[in-house]
Amino acid sequence: MIEHTGSGDPARTLALLWRTQERVSRKGKPDLSVDRIVRAGIELADSDGLKALSMRRVAESLGVGTMSLYTYVPGKGELIDVMVDTVQATTGRETAQGWRAHLTYVARENLALYRRHPWLLQVAPSRTVLGPQVAAKYDFELRGLDGIGLSDVEMDSVLELVLGHVQNSARGLTAAAVTEKETGLTDQQWWDAAAPFLMTVFDPARYPVAARVGGAVGEAHQSAFSPEHSFEFGLEMLLDGVGRLIESRAL
Amino acid sequence: MIEHTGSGDPARTLALLWRTQERVSRKGKPDLSVDRIVRAGIELADSDGLKALSMRRVAESLGVGTMSLYTYVPGKGELIDVMVDTVQATTGRETAQGWRAHLTYVARENLALYRRHPWLLQVAPSRTVLGPQVAAKYDFELRGLDGIGLSDVEMDSVLELVLGHVQNSARGLTAAAVTEKETGLTDQQWWDAAAPFLMTVFDPARYPVAARVGGAVGEAHQSAFSPEHSFEFGLEMLLDGVGRLIESRAL
């Protein structure tokens, strides 16, 4: 289940993200607000996953009617957009010495973000959410790459590459937990149910390398060691490549 | 919208993937079949996206009632699983000289696969679909990394890293098209609608680097050059890192 966001008018979405509406509201007593709704949405998604996020459930958790939400938020897509932007603010902004330490820090912070909010992986990254928190984070992350010889486009490409790797790693790290909640089946249970059947059908003669490697990976996975190591190992490789690029630009 | 797959019994799903059921069916005249259903599903997803894939629409395109599908397929999740497995068979299997050429070939083939079937990006990669085509592809892709000094787990990690990069690149490359279909808005239209508002709110003083780099990336994007280049550039970096690893293992 990949959720698409921001259904309609971009200007409307942006106004919401940047809170431009100046909700004066003399009349009536608004006990609801965009922030309360967004907070409730984040809580719900954190605990039960994106699939469980419905307007009805958000409204219930706030003790209001479903349609009341639409006074503050144009629709579900936009709500998710604001949730995404809001959550970016929780990443750290420490300045590190040098681009390599900076990118390592950025990678770790983003990985932690995905761990706190696994549902971010379920949101389709189709059109970037251009909210204030996203902008601030983007600015911070680029700042550590500024003035070391890379072009603007290269800075963006490098950052994108690192963040992409983080996202892949996050998938590996949180997949088990998310899938377990989604399907109600432990990885172990799933394997136990699948294994006997696979035995009869997965011919090691037809797939010799896959069988051997798959087996080894399965064993390594049980020691719960592989995903973290894979993250660090991939990051090192990337940074080495980036280092070479920077050196070539510095000449 | 990320679609989750394979709802229920793993054994049932695997039996479906490997076509173990031996549908003898003396009685009645089955003009329907798993393959026909899967083909229809792939066609529908190719042209209209995963979001448009509903049991009703698949049934309609086959000229049968919705519930008839359930005679052959346990549910929508399992249908998607079979679709995913089926589509893997279309990737090339040419043997290349050396691991670097092999990985480059594998990366390109996978990128092409995503281009042919963008909906693959919308399927949650939660639990690998262990079908015959996936197994065959995995085996082929690993074979080119066998016997060059890497451990089994390392072989898998390297492959995963490359495929992850391909997936990220595929997102960049196809995002525009998919999002356009999903939202009915061109990137250009979206920007035109968003730009005037962003001007008023996106303070270059607050986000100096982001503003500069974002602008440059936007311009580069218009020349439709960046994503392909980003794919190649990232791949080179990864392969350099892998080369270093292999050298260190060869000692």
Place this chain on the structure above:
DNA sequence: CTACCGTACCGTATCGTGTACGGTACAGAG
């Protein structure tokens, strides 16, 4: 040839979505 029965197919119903529309009730202004 008839009776039977297993199976392919499907009509209907249930429950869950997002959200459009038309109220209702209340707070503040005149």
Place this chain on the structure above:
DNA sequence: CTCTGTACCGTACACGATACGGTACGGTAG
């Protein structure tokens, strides 16, 4: 007190997946 704008919500609709209980027919047993 009247008027009006707004916060909130009840209901309805158009989808979605899929459980359940038929129906109709082809092959087989007698």
